[in-house]
Amino acid sequence: MLQSIRDNSKGIIAKIIVGLIALTFALFGVESLVGLGSSEKPVATVNGEAVSTQELMRGVELQRRQILSQMGPDADPTMLDDNLLNRMVLESLIERSLLSQSVEKQGLYFSEEMLDQLIVNTPQFQVDGRFDRNQFEMVLRSAGFTPLTYRELLRLETLIDQERAGYVLSSFMTRPEIERIVSLDQQTRDFAYVNLPLLPILNQVSVTEEEIRARYDQNAAALQTEEQVILDYVLLEKVAFVDPEQVSDSEVESLYQQALAEFRSEELRDAAHILIEVDEQRDALAALARIQEVKLKLEEGEDFATLAQMYSDDIGSASEGGALGFMSREMLVGAFAETLFAMETVGSISEPFQTEFGYHLIKLEGVKQEEMPSRADLEMELRYEIAERDAERFYVEALERLADLSFSSADLVAPSEELGLEVMTSEAISRKGGTGLLGGHPRVLDAAFSQDVLRDRLNSLPIELDRERAVVVRLNQHQPSRQVTFEEARDSIELELITEVAKQQLRGQADAWLASFKNGEVPQDMSDEYSWVDITGVNRGAQDVSSEIRNAAFAMSSDQLPAFEVISLRNGNFALLRLDSVNRVEADLTEDEMAFMLSFLGSNQGQIEYEGRVQGLRQAATIERN
Structure with a gap:
């Protein structure tokens, strides 16, 4: 619960950006905005503009965390394909670079005053409905941003969204085209x-x-076989330094009082819903007709929970009568949040509305204010939060020591013994990558085939796999490329x-x-x-x-x-x-259905045209992947 209170600010940046664009915010590092970089070889260049290894590694790690978060608390990180993650993130970074260059070339403009207005009107930066500078800085700080870097990110993403909106909002379809599409769809x-x-x-x-x-x-x-190496390595992990038993009661009390001072009670709403999906078997028109059928049954007095069990496509809630439980506005996005928190009367049912999943009806079951949990309820969570904070310091100190030892040692024995690490051996890895912990990390591959490791047989310097893990690698075996017999x-x-x-x-x-x-x-x-x-x-x-x-x-x-x-x-x-x-079936649409299809398919056509524009940028660009 305490973490969710703090996460109200940590998740805000992503929500703001998701509301602006379809690109995943987590894939893009601050370095690309403020010109930070390093002298190491970039993982790609786009029309001469470098995509750094640092950007890629940051993006991969944040994408990994996002996926694991969506998979739930029992998610197994080993299920993720690091090679696939690397490719996905790299292509997203390349696309972002192309779009950034495109809006700059077109001279698209977003004024300082409009940026100010966007920031001031962002609810997450407000206290009691008014912009609060301290709240603004706290939210940015918790997400790793300064006001300047956030402002530049917001400007860039807004300009990219301007170009996209130009395609989506200006595209249209005619009535005969809609009738032909509907006829073909129903054929x-x-x-x-x-x-x-x-x-x-x-x-x-x-x-x-x-x-x-x-x-x-x-x-x-x-x-020809691929050139391959087998590596010995030691792995340093921050989790090894997390020890909640070493946290004192006074530290726990201090953190609880801090959380109590920061706590702001939120309104929670208990809701049930009925979802009619739009998918390959049911198009938007059919889904709209079905949700309207359900709405009519409700108006005739039929029970919401019973209809949810009969009609809802949300398998997670249908068997429970559509029940979703209490939720805050921060837990929701888009039309679902707007509709639920606009409802005024407990027991009322919304009009049908559309989200990316299909059409919904919501029943408001109850309203209450969130209460701050007691210290006893948060005891273990507080201890772990303090332990993880302390572990960060211990991990950084150990990482510095590992760097010293790996540089001065002729093998991995001294680093492993002093830091209590196990010397492990990788599977065979080629220049294109491989399986296992090391095979999908570009910086590991760069180090493995570098002169220091491959030719001079030295220990590598510590290589950060992510913010919580680092390895030092050493050549165990080199398998040069050869002709297959x-x-x-x-x-x-x-x-x-x-x-x-x-x-x-x-x-x-x-x-x-x-x-x-x-x-x-x-x-x-x-x-x-x-x-x-x-x-x-x-x-x-x-x-x-x-x-x-x-x-x-x-x-x-x-x-x-x-x-x-x-x-x-x-x-x-x-x-x-x-x-x-x-x-063949002749299209028979009402005016409301026709209006919906003109808007929906027109926007969809605009999105297709925009994707064609992005593809054109790719084809015209000089892209080098290293």
Whole structure:
């Protein structure tokens, strides 16, 4: 509870930025705003502008924390793919750099007065409805910002949002376009398919040793192993210094009194809701119609909890009658927060409203003020907070000592013994990365293949994996790149050749049957094991049919029916399709529905155009990834 009180300020920056733009705030370091950097090699350059390793590592760590927070208290950090996180964050940083350059080139402007107004009107910077300088500085300080760096970040993100808004708000669609889209969306098709599996043919195909050898000889120069290293390392973790038993009662009392002085009671609202999702199976129009149907039942006196169990798509609350419990405004965002906290009467039910998840109805169940928990209730949390604060100091001291020891030692024995660390050994790591703790960190890779570690066989300096972990690495084994031997490559080449032959045979058979059907004939050599699977009345979002087959059926021309086509599937199989009929539906929209679709799809079209703009910036840019 105490942490949530303090987190009211810590989460504010992210909420402000999320409200302004779609980019993830956590990915971008302050360094990019104030020109801080280092002399180390950048992880990328965008039109000559560097993306630093420091920015990438900070972004990866914050993204990791965000994901783990969303996964809940039992989240396992080892489930995260560090290589994937690195790639995602790097691409986001590259995109941010492109957008920053774009708005600067266009000369977009946001006045100092408008920035002041944004800051002054931010509720999280206010006390009793008025801007408070002390509150403003406290919130920024808790998030690691100064007023200047926050102001520059806010300016940049607002300018980027201006460009995006120009696309989203200016794009539009016409009524005939909407009617055509709705008609296509509601169209269904009747078709059939025959699955043509590759495996039976694979089992019948063989290739000779001469063919395998010839393929190897043809590609031998390209068949190279990756240069790899195996590292010894010691890991220093801040968590090892967290010891709540060493915290005194006086420290606990002091922190509790501080929290008590900072505590501001918030209004909490108890709510239940019904959610109708917009997804592949139900478009926005269908979802709106369904939520209006539920609203009508409520107006006729039916029970909210019962209807939530019957209709709500929120599996977490539907079984509980839609109950969400008490929530503060800070726990919510967007239309949900605005709607819930605008409701005046306990027991009242909102009008339908839309969020990114779909359409909602809210019932206000109760209102109360949050109370400060007692010291006894917060005892362990207070102790851990103090212990973690102290651990930060101990960790920094140990990190400095580790740097001294690793520099002056000929191996990892002295650092490990003095600091009580275990010497561990990594899995093999290439210049592109690898698995395990070290394989996904760019700074580890830079150090592992540096002259000091690889050639001179020295200890590295401490490498910070994140703000709470650091490693020192040392070369255990170097595996230079070499040509793959025939024996090592033989089995994979054999499978490659067999698969090629089998696919050629299967495709040839499928094309022969396709030609027969197009000529109005039934192939005589098509055995009973290849039977048609009939599909009727399927729409574009149907989930009970393979998406590959469904999409292919909807892409087929309906000029002459029945129509036939052969498609290749991702699993290596083929499928023979027969399109029997296209069931068209005329769009029948009310004025309200048409107005909604014009607005919704117009904005959506604008977003697509903006994404095209971003893609164009990428294609025109000179981007180097190191």
